[in-house]
Amino acid sequence: MKSQANPLVAVVLSTGMLWPLTQAAVTPYSGSEANTAFLFHLDDTSGSVAANSASGAAASKLQALTVDGNPLSGTGAATNVTTLWGGVAFPGFGTAANLSGADDLGLPIDVTGPSAVPDGTFVASGGTNADTISLSSIMGTDSAFTIEALVNIPNLTTASRSIAQTDSSNGNDTRGFQFRISNGNVELNSIGLFSNNGTGATTFAIPTTGANAFVANEWFHIALVYTNASGAESSTIYWTRVNAATEQASVLGTTGNEGVDPAWVSPLVIGNEGRNTGSGVNMWEGLRGLIDEVRISKVARTPTQFIFTPNGDTDGDELLDSWELIHFRENESETVVQVLAKQGKTGNPDGDSADNFTEQNAGSDPNNAQSIPGDIDGDGLGDPWEITHFGVITAQDGNGDPDNDYAYNEDEETAGTDPSGTDGSTSFPDSEPDGLSDGWELFRFDDLDEIANGDPDHDLYTNAEEYTAGTDPTQQLSALDSDTDGLNDGWEALYFHLTGESRATTLAKQTGTGDPDGDHYSNEEEEAASTNPTTAQKPSDTDADGLLDSWEQFHFTNLDETGTGNTDGDSANHSAEQAAGSNPTLASSTPADIDGDGTLDTEEAFHPYTADSNTLHLWHLDEVDQAAADAGSGALSMAALNANGRLWAPSLAGFATGLDPSPGRGTLTGGALAAKPLVNGTSDNATLTYAGVDGAFTFEAIVRIDFDPAVAPATVNPMQILTGEADEAASRVWQFRLVPVGGAGNTAGTAPLLEFINLHAETAIQSLSVALPISSDPDAIAQGGWYHVAVAYNGTEATADNFKFYWTLLDSTRTQANEVFSGQMTSDLITATPDFTIGNEGRDFGSGVGSTDSFLGVVDEVRISDIARTPAQFLFAGGDDDSDNDDLPDSWETTYFDGLAEIATGDFEHDGTDNLTEYRLGLIPNGGSSRFAATRTSGGAIQWPSVTGVTFKIERSINLSGWSTLEAAFAGTAGTASYTDPEPPAGKAFYKITLNP
Template sequence: MDNLWRSSNRARDKNFIAKGLSIVGQYEKIIGKIATMKALISTILFLIASSAYVFAQDSIGFSFNSDRDNTAMDETTVAGVVPSPGWVSTDGGADAQGGANGSISNAGVTVEWSCNGTWNTNNGVSNGDNQLMNGYIDAVGGGGYADVNISSIDSFTFGGNYDIYVYFGSDGNGRTGKVSLQDGETYSYTTFSQQGGGFPTNYVRTEDTGDGNPSSNYAVFEGLSGDAQTIQIIRGSNNSGIHGIQIVSVQVFDEDEDGLPDSWEINNDLDPEDNGEGDVNNGAEGDPDQDGVTNIDEYENGTDPQDVDTDNDDLNDNVETNTGVFVSATNTGTDPKLEDTDTDGLLDGAEVEIGTNPLKEDTDGDKFSDADEVEAGTDPLDGNNFPDIPDIEPPLAYWNFDDQGANETADLRGDYNGIVYGDPEYVTGHSGFAIQFDGIDDYVSSDAPILNEKTEFTMSGWVNFTASQGNRTGLFGQNDLVEFGMINANQMQLWTVTAGAVNVSFGPTSDGWRHIAVKGTEEGQFIYLDGELVGSGGSPVPLPTSGFNFNIGGGGVYDGSGNWFEGSIDDVAVWDVALSDEAIANLASGVLLPGGPREDSDEDGLPDEWEENNDLDPEDNGDVDPNNGPDGDPDQDGLTNLEEFAARTSPQDADSDGDGLNDSAETNTGTFVSATDTGSDPNKADTDGDTLNDGSEVEPNPYVTDPNNVDTDGDKLTDAEEIQNEDNKTDPTKEDTDGGGTSDSVEIALGLNPLDPADDQSGAGGGTKIGINFNSNRGAEAELGPDEIAGLPEVAQLNWNNSAGGADAVAGASGSQADIISPVSGVVVDDSGGDSGVTVDWASNGTWNTTNGFDTPDAKLINGYIDNIGGGGFATIDLKGISFSSYDVYVYFGSDGNGRTGEVESTTAGQTFSYTTDSNKGAFDPEFDYVLTEDEDGTNPPSNYCVFRDQSSSDFSVQINRGSSNSGIHAIQIVRLGPGTPFEMTEILYNAQTNEFTLTWNSKPNETYALYVSEDLKSWDFDLDDSIISEGDTTTYGPFENPMPEARQLFFRAEETEEE
């Protein structure tokens, strides 16, 4: 074992070597640091190292199924916060009561459960984690219960300690409850497991033992022992229950020290006391099933060492490399634990045999799964050969928005052209173009009440939104008759005047393009998401009448006006019949368009509808007129019809977007190469949105700028601002037009002449500190002036950069240097007021502020903060381009309520400091109120700042890890080290193998140092070296032999020497 003793900062431990997953050594503790301007002392205490060769934790799991999606996990399914195989599933039964009670065993452990119902979420079964978070045993109604009794645990843990992970939730997020361990902890929660298939990314833990009810979906009962445990759900505001139980052994036994846990060897018919010396097949390098995969690899892969084909998909475990990339039949990239990796209905082995890709549900991209094509007898490798689709009734109205109408958008059925209100944009849609609404005043109206007196109806469309929607946001519908949209940020609602509301979980974002549909029949009213039925209610038909028009995106859907939607909508259609479930699923998969099946009469790869819309003959594949075929080019722009179809451009217009560039030149790669390969979007006249047409950007004017980049030279001025500025017409291809050393934007912001290099020096950086003050919308007065000094007194500075708090608690929550409002807009300056060259990105899910007020600069600094809100919250800062060779990072944190726990973590520094918030003082006195945390052991001392010392990377990242409640970052400060920095020892390394030390301390250039050692801090007679030449900002001395090998502790002191 390598005993490398060193400081607790791993970022500085450049020689640290980890062996596999073993714990190689303990880190020494620096006991004392005493520093003066002339002397410094550091202490090292020797500890005892220990080693445990551990590969992974042993785990078994129990998953509870419902009758509504009764899909069993098995021992090879990997799932859980501790990702592990070894799961078993209950039988959901034939109805909601069928699986509500029972018992099941796994690895000798028995689980008995009882509840008064089962149900499931919308997470589906696309992977093990979504399977786990799908079905659940449910505490239904006011007297509801869900109890789990676990027995014979020792048969799995061999009497050792273990943790129990409880996964809980419901089909509706936002419900409160508690999960308790008998004679143990009780954790509160608000359900957060309905994620539309978002696991494992969306696991969120609760550690709240009070009534805080954080949004979460699992809890951990840690450090347990004993042969039996009982877990219960305590029902809160509504039904919720338990998805699964996972028992994780925290003690791994490996009697023969071969790297294979004893329990795994026993479960797989291997001898836990033979490391391969008795029988090579028992050892780590053994291969009892002769599949070419060693036991240690089978253990790490989660496969069966006794079965050449663990998942029974007719592929050897050895060829299923689990890379996600298919290379060949001997390197399939598939998961050796899943028989059908892409879940298309064909075994992985069958796909390899017939030539389809076992990692793609639809190999040829024709919208039909490989299994559907095999069943239908069509070619799954030919995109133009696909199964027939049943016809559907033509819709009453169909708006695909591909015409990009400014004032009116066409109804392809001809009767209800949509009137466009506001100023919506047209963007790339799910197919063709979509209309993008601003959430303020954009909407489309049919100008007619088209759903009046219908005896059946269907509405469908595609939506895409990243912004959280407000209450009563309209997607499409007719007020006071059929209303459909987001009733709140997390629920979609269909409401009819005759049958009331059906609510389903959806949001707060759509997570890409999603297909939505609703219908009403005599049997009921129904909501579909991505082709799947997700909600239903009573029959709404026949419908009466309403005096309102059918609207899209707002303008009155739930109400007479308003209901503004922020996002994109595509392909909206309305029928006066109820489509079948199959037809709605086909619309969602894309094999069916609202106008009917995707027909291609002449089999030229161009859909008939597209050819008709673009004046081409859908029955001529080019045999009669070449311009009608896939290789035709009627507009002579150099693109074939097939290429125009793929690019969504017009085959009849050489310049589809009218920007002065030929469609063939606009290659849509996002990278400008030349005037004939612009990388710009052929469907957008101004790809980068800088108000300059793409054509004008690539023509000398007199400059050639990048049509894909709003700021070609990266000087924080848009190309248009530089070209159209009559007072200072700077070069948009040069960051510093006059070459004086200061960027154009900084010169303009400081009132300098960007065309005169003589005045650049006054605007250049050169300071020693860079500070960013985060404001909230609730305290605009907290903006620090450039002449106000704030921060910990030892490092207080001028010229703090201020973020824009925004108009609400969300507007300033995320941003970049572009959102810096002062001292220089869009630029991060240093304490001299010059451009630091640093860029910053921050992200959080809200802003807030303390009650410290604005009377002093430090009260302003410790006022607003970017906030980590709720169970799924976040607050992160990423800094790039730091030019200091060495620096400290000061992070000022807190909240509007003292006493909340949390952590500040930097992955760059490799350190995490815990705290209990202590920044809300009602004012802020810099001499007394700054409180430091240096705790890395989770004791959470009251504090409001921490310091990540001795950093050297040009990039630095830091984040808040939420504890008991919300807290965030007030400010961040980078302080350059070097001359004038604290004179202190920064690193002591000891190598036990060579018995040598290496020391590093902050130093001054051109100095000479002497180094002394002591056993007791009293006698410093031992002079190690009195002529150590400074190496600059820091000096390293060593390695040198331990000068006192018999001593139990040593103290080192460096001193500046006086030159004779």
């Protein structure tokens, strides 16, 4: 603190206000006052009753109980509760009673018992033993009485919070009065007189502004004062915030409309009502808060006769008794006389520059050496200076910086600058001057050598701009996103700025969705991962060695390996093993035999599909990193692999790699492979065809089970296989999933459910499910097993058996799929653009993270077809599936010809295309309209039926006698192939398309 005034009597502030010369105090009541009938300090830390501290004749006969249950429970005894003591009271008041735990707690007065002594049992009625009082017993001259308490409640919204009631269940004429807080008001209701004649209760609104404004969970004094002098009834309500600056209670309102009858006889209950109103907490009127210092007096007390102690100086040392009690009373056991004897006018207990008299008059703390006249809050700032800039002295201290200019208030006081920011934060200590705050320069650079136009971090923003923006001028990546493209401007400067370019030119080069290095990771994803968007480094391979970080960590627990390494010493290096899905630490596992069983993958029983004419989508999932290609006619690339998803997981032998979305399962980092980066919105909605024109479809995959299906896993969330979900209802299409034991709808099950939910845009949602086979069933689900799973729908709505589930164990003896359910789906799937995902759902979470429903295992070979495939159209041709050695798989022949009589060169439907060609091109051999034929478009392109994995020879002739080869091995594409002659001859020409062997 700098130079300050040190007055002896009072501090006159620059605003013209005079600092208060005195303070009041609040202290517990003494029970010796003659007019006190009941006084409950509620400091009872043991036992089940609240002691009455009043010293009058009634004190030996009256006590309060704490009860759990409505205080008046029929005619039986209430149950004593010993756990309601010890609530945090206002400082100096010991402890309080905690009635906040339930609506049904209160303090009924225990009046009678054997020998007219309280017996610790509350009895609602029963002659001489009834715990009731006559209202006249708490009245004095002019029928006057006062009921008061300290209360601390959390809010004003609950209907009724009782302070005190003389209420009963014995008819309206004996119900007495209700004194309570009700819906933001203090209410007095003389219900015993007026309940039958239409007169309502009197209410006074509790203030919400000013010194006595309600504050949640703070202490307030509340009182009811009644008198009937000369037959003029008057009731006054008080509501006053409890603090040391208050000298008397504040009147909330006065009424003459609420009378009382001294002859009323009923229970008197503090903190609740006293009658049995039925069951349910809404029928009871518990305080639901803290209560303390309850006093009932036989006199109409005045505003200065309550808890607030007025000023006085009984020891004549010119120090107010209340001031001495506040500052020098060390514990409740000290008497007032003992406290007043500790200090005098010239005392100086804190050893600062001011004696007690000076500190009293200034309002500073005599026990704190930092608190002195002129700086009574001891914060190092002159009080007049604080009042000038902040209006009060408590808002700031010397180390504050409210205008965020990096200059402390103490520095601003010395420099004479404005610390409040009311001048636009342009006023700050600047000793050079260079337009930069000295505090900011020292904070950011440890010196004052920088200039306003400097750009030491090369983020294209000057120091002055960074000071204004609040960014760090020493950190290039602490910058704005001024073009709102999702990229930090400093990050864009780091990777894309060229010398001499303007900031605008640099920022215009890229957007958040750009991918300048073509690694399928957007600039936003690269920025989030701190990888270089212009090199081979990418979020999934941060050391840019060609090996995915997750693959290296899984197999080697580090990132120290290289693509050319060969840890297991077999025939393949790490890069080759990663691409094939084989184990780089196991010599028997090679790219040609990933399971290391000695059988080449090409000779295994099952092989991946080749897309046929009904294949809309086919994902082999052999890419090991995004994006995953689609071999079907729909050609939808799965472009976004979310957190913890692994595309490099070893699949079934012969299928290379697959998707393992399970790391992070049950959390928002569960893996998901999606068509677009997932966001909570519509920008991740994908356009795809997932059914035929008639609504028919088949969804299928092969899956490995990595959990014990007989018990509930750690998280019982569903396990999504393939979903068309969305954040918005209109695009919610379907979920195809497993529900484990213990999951929703399967809490009592003994096996997982296979479930398909037709979400139907959240209208008429239909769920179809079946328990999967267990025990000795040939297709029983088991941990570690590989299975083919499918759902097929024939497109005819609301007809019997239009919907089927298939679940089949993959072993070499199986030649067709195993149907496990046949039922009826009511409606076709809606046509929409969903969040399309494999291995998880794609809704209700933000970009770059997964959902909680990831599949616990591996998903591979996902196919969507536009027909309801039959059991023989599943699984995978190979091995001994050609028992008659005619190059036509038995399963294919059985599907289309109901037997094996056909041969490769046959032409069953005489459409000019032999059976082998129809098989190889995925055509229908028993339908004449499906054949190998070429057509010419209006634009000159030649088109013909095609699949991936085959090649075609394209020839041209001008006279049909000689042919020239244009393409010897033109690669097939899914669905339809197309070729345009780049140099067509003048006049006519003939073209010939041949399927290569």
